[in-house]
Amino acid sequence: MRLSRLSRTTLGVVTGLILFLVYVPLLVVLVNSFSTSTSLTWPPPGFTLEWWGRAFQSAGAMEAVATSVQIAVVATIISLLLGTLISIALQRFSFFGRDAISLLIILPIALPGIITGIALNNFFRTIMGVPLSIWTVVIAHATFCIVTVFNNVIARLRRQGTNLEEASADLGAGVWTTFRLVTFPQLRSALLAGGLLAFALSFDEIIVTTFTAGSGVTTLPIFILNNMFRPNQAPVVSVIAVVLVVVSIIPIYIAQRLSGSEQQRR
Amino acid sequence: MTDQQPAIRLTGLTKEFGAVTAVDHVDLEIAAGEFFSMLGPSGSGKTTVLRLIAGFEQPTAGIIELFGQDVTKRAPFDRDVNTVFQDYALFPHMSVLDNVAYGLRVRGLGRRERNERAMRALASVRLEQMAARKPSQLSGGQRQRIALARATVVQPKVLLLDEPLGALDLKLREQMQVELKEIQRDLGITFIFVTHDQEEALTLSDRIAVFNDGRIEQLGTPAELYERPTSRFVADFVGTSNLFDAERSRDLLGREGHHSVRPEKMTVTRDGLAGEGVVNVPGTVVEAIYLGSGVRLVVDLDDGTRVTVLEQNDRDRIHDDERGDRVVVSWHADDVVHLGTEVLPGISG
Numbered sequence: 001m002r003l004s005r006l007s008r009t010t011l012g013v014v015t016g017l018i019l020f021l022v023y024v025p026l027l028v029v030l031v032n033s034f035s036t037s038t039s040l041t042w043p044p045p046g047f048t049l050e051w052w053g054r055a056f057q058s059a060g061a062m063e064a065v066a067t068s069v070q071i072a073v074v075a076t077i078i079s080l081l082l083g084t085l086i087s088i089a090l091q092r093f094s095f096f097g098r099d100a101i102s103l104l105i106i107l108p109i110a111l112p113g114i115i116t117g118i119a120l121n122n123f124f125r126t127i128m129g130v131p132l133s134i135w136t137v138v139i140a141h142a143t144f145c146i147v148t149v150f151n152n153v154i155a156r157l158r159r160q161g162t163n164l165e166e167a168s169a170d171l172g173a174g175v176w177t178t179f180r181l182v183t184f185p186q187l188r189s190a191l192l193a194g195g196l197l198a199f200a201l202s203f204d205e206i207i208v209t210t211f212t213a214g215s216g217v218t219t220l221p222i223f224i225l226n227n228m229f230r231p232n233q234a235p236v237v238s239v240i241a242v243v244l245v246v247v248s249i250i251p252i253y254i255a256q257r258l259s260g261s262e263q264q265r266r
Numbered sequence: 267m268t269d270q271q272p273a274i275r276l277t278g279l280t281k282e283f284g285a286v287t288a289v290d291h292v293d294l295e296i297a298a299g300e301f302f303s304m305l306g307p308s309g310s311g312k313t314t315v316l317r318l319i320a321g322f323e324q325p326t327a328g329i330i331e332l333f334g335q336d337v338t339k340r341a342p343f344d345r346d347v348n349t350v351f352q353d354y355a356l357f358p359h360m361s362v363l364d365n366v367a368y369g370l371r372v373r374g375l376g377r378r379e380r381n382e383r384a385m386r387a388l389a390s391v392r393l394e395q396m397a398a399r400k401p402s403q404l405s406g407g408q409r410q411r412i413a414l415a416r417a418t419v420v421q422p423k424v425l426l427l428d429e430p431l432g433a434l435d436l437k438l439r440e441q442m443q444v445e446l447k448e449i450q451r452d453l454g455i456t457f458i459f460v461t462h463d464q465e466e467a468l469t470l471s472d473r474i475a476v477f478n479d480g481r482i483e484q485l486g487t488p489a490e491l492y493e494r495p496t497s498r499f500v501a502d503f504v505g506t507s508n509l510f511d512a513e514r515s516r517d518l519l520g521r522e523g524h525h526s527v528r529p530e531k532m533t534v535t536r537d538g539l540a541g542e543g544v545v546n547v548p549g550t551v552v553e554a555i556y557l558g559s560g561v562r563l564v565v566d567l568d569d570g571t572r573v574t575v576l577e578q579n580d581r582d583r584i585h586d587d588e589r590g591d592r593v594v595v596s597w598h599a600d601d602v603v604h605l606g607t608e609v610l611p612g613i614s615g
Contacts, residue, residue, distance in 0.1 A: 166322050167355035169342040171369035171420060181372070185359045 026245060033238035040234050051235035061240055064223035071134060071219060072202040075141035079198045080191060082142070083149030088183075091157040109147040116143065117211030124212065132214035140212040141205060145198035152194035153187055160186055189258045196251035204248060220244065271334040273298040273424050273456040274319060279328035281314050288314040290480035291328070296458060296473075298333070298423075301450050303459045303467040306477030307503070312460045315477075316426050319458065320349050333423060343372075348422035352429045354413040356401035362412055363388070363397040369420035387419040388412075390449070407438045414449065424456045431466065443470055464504045468492065476500050492528075498605045501526040508532070508573040512607065517569060518547065519599075523607035529576040531601035534563050534587060538594035545599060549573075551591045563587060565595050 003011070028042070033051055035044035055061055090102050108116060120140045124130045164186065168178040206221040213219065218226070224240055227233040274296040281289040289311045296302045304312040317323045319330060321342035330338045337345050348369070356365050364371075366387050370380035388394045391411035401409055410430060417425055430446075431439045447470055450457045461467050467474050468488040476483045476491065476499070484491060484500045495501035498509060507526040510518060515525045533539060538546035549567040563575045573595060587593060 163351060163353060163355040164357060166320075166342065167349070167351060167357070168368070168372075169322075170320060170347075170349045171372060171416070172343045173368075173372040174341075174343055177372050181368075182357060 029238050029241050029245075033235060033242050035235060035238075038232045038234060040238070051239050055236045055239035055243075058236060060218070060227075061220075061223060061236070064218045064220045067134065067218060068203055068220040071137050071141060072199045074138045075145050075202045076195050076198045078138070078142040079145040079149045080195050083146045083194065083198075084153050084187065084191065086146070087150050087153035087157055091154050092162070105150055106147055108144040111144075113205070113207035114211075116140065117208040120208065121211040132212060132217075134214065134217045136212045136214065137209055137217060137219070140208045141202040144208075145202050148197035148201060149191065149194035152190040152197075156187055156190035193255040193258045196255040200248050200251045204244060270298055272296055272331075273300070273333060274458070275329075275331040275334075276315070276319075277329040277331070279315065279318060279330065280326045281311075281318060281323060282326045287480050289318065289325070292480075292482055294475060294482065294485070296424075296456060298456055299454055301447070301457045301459065301470055301472045303461060303471040303474045304477055305461055305464060305467040305474050305504070306483075307462055310477040311480040312462075312475075312477040313428060314480075316349075316428055316458065316460050319424075320347055320426055321345050346422055347424040347426055348417040348420060349426040349428065350410075350413045350417050350430045352432055354401075354409045356409060356412060356416070358401055360400075361397065362393070362399050362401065362404070365401065365412060366416045366419055368416060373420070384415075384419055387415040390418075390452075391415045391445075406433055407442065410434065410442065411445075414446075418449070418453060418455075421453075422455065424458060425450075425453075427457060427459045429460055429462070431461075431463075439466075446470065468504070474504075476503060478503075493603075495526065495603060495605065498524055498526070501603065501605055506574060507603075508571075509605075510571065514569070514571055518567075518571070519545065519602060521602070521604070524605040526603050526605055527573075527597050527601055529562070529574045530578075532573065532575040532595055532597045534565065534575050534577060534593050534595055536593060539596040541598075543599040544596055546594050546596045548592065548594050551587050551589055551593055553589060554587050561587075563593075565593060567595065 031044060032040050034047045034049065035041075036046035036048045036050075037044055086101075086105055090098055090105075117140070120136070120143075121132070124132060124136050130136065164182050165178055168182045169175075173181065204221055206219075206225065209219050209222060213222065220240065224237050224244075227237050272295040274294070276292050276294040279289055279292040279294075280287065292311075292315060294315075304315060306312045314323065318325050321337070321340060321344075325338065328338070329336060332346060357368065360368070363381060363384055367380040367384035370383060375383075385394060385397065388397055391414060393408060393411055393415070396404060396408060396412075401412065404412065410433075413430070427446075431442050434442060443466060446457075446459075459467070459470060468491075471488055473485065473487055474491055475485045478499050484496050486494075491500060491504050495504060495507070501507040501509060506529055508529060510525045510527075512522070512524060515521050515523060519525060534551075538544075538548075547567050547569075549565040551563060552566050552572070553562075553564040555562040555564075558579070560579050561577045563577065564572065565575060566572050575595060
């Protein structure tokens with residue numbers, strides 16, 4: 001498609017402006033993590049590595065990282081298992097209520113986190129009588145992390161069609177052998193992409209977490225929120241924020257590269 | 267052949283997809299070692315019959331027997347038939363060798379033996395040197411041969427081929443036709459070949475079933491189908507035919523029912539031909555197309571019927587007919603094929 005010079009310039013400027021608005025604040029956080037000012041004044045009066053050292057020595061922060069990783073890993077594993085199974089069920093079999101189930105699976109990611117949070121909080125405590133803990137957070141995260149796996153896997157299954165599976169069955173392979181040798185290898189990159197997104201989603205989730213975490217369960221986002229406005233903690237929070245940004249970018253970047261290279265191959 | 271079990275026997279085979287009947291009470295016997303083609307336009311049910319035999323679809327009604335054994339309810343992996351798919355369906359994440367060895371692998375053969383046998387199968391399609399490649403690195407013709415090797419390495423009793431040459435260009439297609447025929451002769455197994463290309467079916471097959479609307483319209487050898495079509499559909503679909511409907515048949519031929527005459531059975535001259543049983547009809551040349559090996563003439567007979575005549579490029583004939591020339595179209599009464607009297611809906615001619 002060809003655009004006139006004026007529209008090209010306009011679109012370029014608008015795009016630049018939007019990207020500027022999105023990413024400059026992140027850069028500010030990065031700069032602040034080296035600032036000598038504890039109240040994050042701008043421009044920074046000077047630069048220091050002190051906060052980086054302190055952040056990595058802060059027991060609270062390290063513990064919060066460990067908790068977040070733990071929750072994200074378990075929620076991702078649950079999502080991978082259930083997301084793959086439900087995708088195969090919905091894509092390869094037809095049954096009554098299939099479309100309704102498909103909608104119900106995707107819905108949690110569209111629901112406002114606060115609703116999910118309140119609902120699960122109520123459900124766990126008053127109906128199930130389960131005390132809130134790290135596991136209630138895992139279950140809560142899994143409800144929406146499944147969606148990223150589901151979307152990736154079902155799209156792959158749809159594009160793949162059933163030809164390869166039919167060929168495998170035709171050559172004598174039973175259902176499980178076909179899954180192990182043909183279907184699963186075809187899904188591998190979709191699972192990786194979906195899993196990485198699920199991990200990233202769980203890792204920085206705060207609203208649902210707030211409502212479903214037991215006392216003493218402090219994930220990294222909660223730790224940040226708690227420490228953000230405490231005196232002298234702001235630069236440490238900036239350091240953690242920078243680390244979080246990096247940790248989030250890597251899986252997204254890999255996920256995108258994976259689905260990108262898949263598309264190019266076709 | 268008569269006292270032997272047929273390789274495939276279909277009895278009352280029916281497949282409905284919702285309200286659509288894709289296959290409608292098909293009865294068919296295919297002999298062991300036969301090269302059998304199912305020919306028909308798209309949507310005629312031929313591919314569905316193939317998928318029913320392979321076991322990818324379950325029939326709504328009817329029985330499928332493989333060498334006398336009822337396999338109707340068996341899963342695809344439990345049937346001694348293998349398929350060469352239209353799009354080849356090679357496993358993209360496996361090497362060519364692993365693709366070919368797949369059927370042996372799932373049967374529990376050790377790596378050494380299955381690789382040996384797969385290499386032999388690859389050698390039979392002359393692609394041993396491609397063993398380490400991925401399918402995406404091969405050309406269409408090579409992929410097609412890999413698919414063939416993969417399906418034959420497990421020594422099926424019946425090989426199903428779903429438009430296997432459809433994606434190849436003409437030259438490669440003709441070459442593969444010869445190769446297919448050779449492989450079938452070497453292996454001595456039954457081939458069931460689905461195609462919409464009538465020329466391909468005529469060239470390759472021992473027998474052909476012409477499918478139309480989920481039913482077998484006619485079953486016979488290529489010569490029978492070509493020389494003696496029993497319906498307008500077959501006359502029109504297999505080769506080219508000049509069709510005369512009931513009214514024209516009465517006027518031109520003095521016979522009841524629909525009739526057809528093949529273009530190559532007609533001759534165009536200035537003054538007509540003499541002889542017993544020769545029909546001479548005057549007309550005007552509408553078009554003359556030089557084909558190299560012959561000339562195709564389109565002639566409007568004086569009663570308005572348009573016919574196509576195929577003239578061979580013989581030494582003693584000079585083809586100088588031009589558009590607008592007055593000519594006489596002749597054919598022998600023996601070459602007129604009777605197509606029945608019923609009016610077939612949906613077929614124009």
